[in-house]
Amino acid sequence: METSVRVLCNSNIAGGFKIQKDVSLPVTYVRSAEDLLKDLGGNPPSARPVLAFFAGGIHGYLRPILLQHWSEKEPDMKIFGPMPRDPEGKAKYRELMKSSKYCICARGYEVHTPRVVESIHYECVPVIISDNYVPPFFEVLDWESFSVFVLEKDVRDLRNILLSIPEEKYMKMQRRLKIVQQYFLWHKNPVKYDLFHMILHSIWYNRVFQVKSE
Template sequence: MVSKGRVFGGCVCSIVAMGAAAVGLSLMFPVIFAEASLSKNILVDWLMWSRSSDVTQNPLQHSLHVVEGEINSGGGHGMDGCQQQLKVYVYSFPRRFNFGMLNYTQVDLDMPWLDGEVPPPWPSDGFILEKQHNVEYWMMMDLLEDKFGDREVIRVHNPKQADLFFVPFFSSLCFYRFGLSMDPESEDKALQEEMVKLILESPHWKRSGGEDHIIPLHHPNAFRFGRHLLNASIFIVADFGRTFPQVSSLQKDVVAPYTHIIPTYDDDNPDDPFNSREMLLFFQGTLKRKDYGIVRTKLASIIQNQSGVHFEEGSTNETGLRQATVGMRNSKFCLDPAGDTPSSCRLFDAIVSHCVPVIISDKIELPFEDELDYTTFALFYSVEESLQPGWLLSQLRNVSQVQWLQMWNRLKEVSHHFEYQFPSKQNDAVNMIWKQLHKKVPAIKLKFHRKERQKIADWWNW
């Protein structure tokens, strides 16, 4: 006697098959389901499951999927009810809101990006500062990829099929291109106002109040004129340093990593990793910062010129990046103090350099923290304790070789989660962001479905 258990469209069915009775039962079940007017999802799931002649065989090897109410054989990515991928609809915005800012196209900038067009690569020259906040670019590139495979997200062209809606506005790049002067009448502001108007007039926005819309604004100054008008949406942020709780929060938004500037250390396999990194602590960057970043100048006065410490002003030109690359790869620990906001690109440069991050930022928020335990590969110290003379270096020198090697090995294991690339790969940065977004869908749908059937004002405090 063999027992099989299987979930069908949310219902758990257990079948005990004994001899020839199993054959009759397998033939009867689709009829029973149909006569009972059960959903097509249950029927399809049963049909797929029943094709397996052995409990250890993959029941999806001859998969079926439902497209527009029809049962077809195929790849399974269209399965209604068995769908595991996040379905995202992309607005057709003029390309001046996105790829047109890269100056790669001579086509009318008022035209939307067309299906079949090859997206432009990120420029290899210049665009250094812009690169660290180009999350919006990688997300849109991934959505335009038509290959299904093992992906977390698929683009849908029918908005009725969408779990979420992607707003293709490169807000961080727009700030770099047109908003650095902080002129209140800049083209940056004009584009933001036009984008807000387009979104607020959309029936998809009106239907949900924008709670199922994704808007990347990774630079702390990105979309600064319009974010309060669309604050029901899911923002893709670096941190919450320049937002207010009524605009942005962990509950609705997604913290995404910076795109690292330092190249990934792919061949980091020395015989003696601990002793081959001769420098104890490395920092190279801008020393004088605003707001949170004041801690940098205070740290400089305490640890600069100390034995085993490299703490210097740096630059983002080719020479500065080359020096930082060598320095991080030659150091056991990399200092990551707060910048103008609680986070900085330096953390992710350290991760891909396998240099154990020393994070001194009391209000930092970290990407993917529901899946990654940063304490296994980074050290965290408060600003107050770090500014005690001699305290920080004493802590680092007391980290044993065994402890450091554990963190170094863990950095090598997790660094792929912070890689932006095209095509995206399983559990890379883009894929991880989609996973974070996917987790928000059930709560959004719960709220929307309740709202649709309510006859009176909501009585529950969300």
């Protein structure tokens, strides 16, 4: 294990994930096996009236704090627990992601969450609240150019943090998000630079780094 490149969803530095050796595996949902790109994309920035959106299971220590401070507190903060998983509930979930400027990616029991990739799919700037989390493809992607990182201890100040981001900076992040989206897509037959190739690139990159280090 010491010399192996581990590919982990739970890319937690505090849990033993080693940067420049291990690989962070994106957590993704496949909505439709027949149409892997179904519902891809979202509303333009001018049609995103919601400042921030989150919905999900309330597990781990952080999510109860998120709901305590922001559920039903501000009209532009759509912060919920689990939404219904019937077709209508899933459609509402997608529409909220497509209509929000920022999508909250708060850790649960573990540091990873599928909302990171979901946010990218729906062109909603990810707000990652997960200390010690190493995002996928960090070797080649500048995550701070298309997402926001908030410390877990600062969740109580979440709205002020988001409102303090200038509109021009948000627009740049949203544009860059649409550019990197191609790296997080599955295809039935792999396409150059898609998720399949990016995972293999991360493994190759870290293996080469190991060899050079040795």
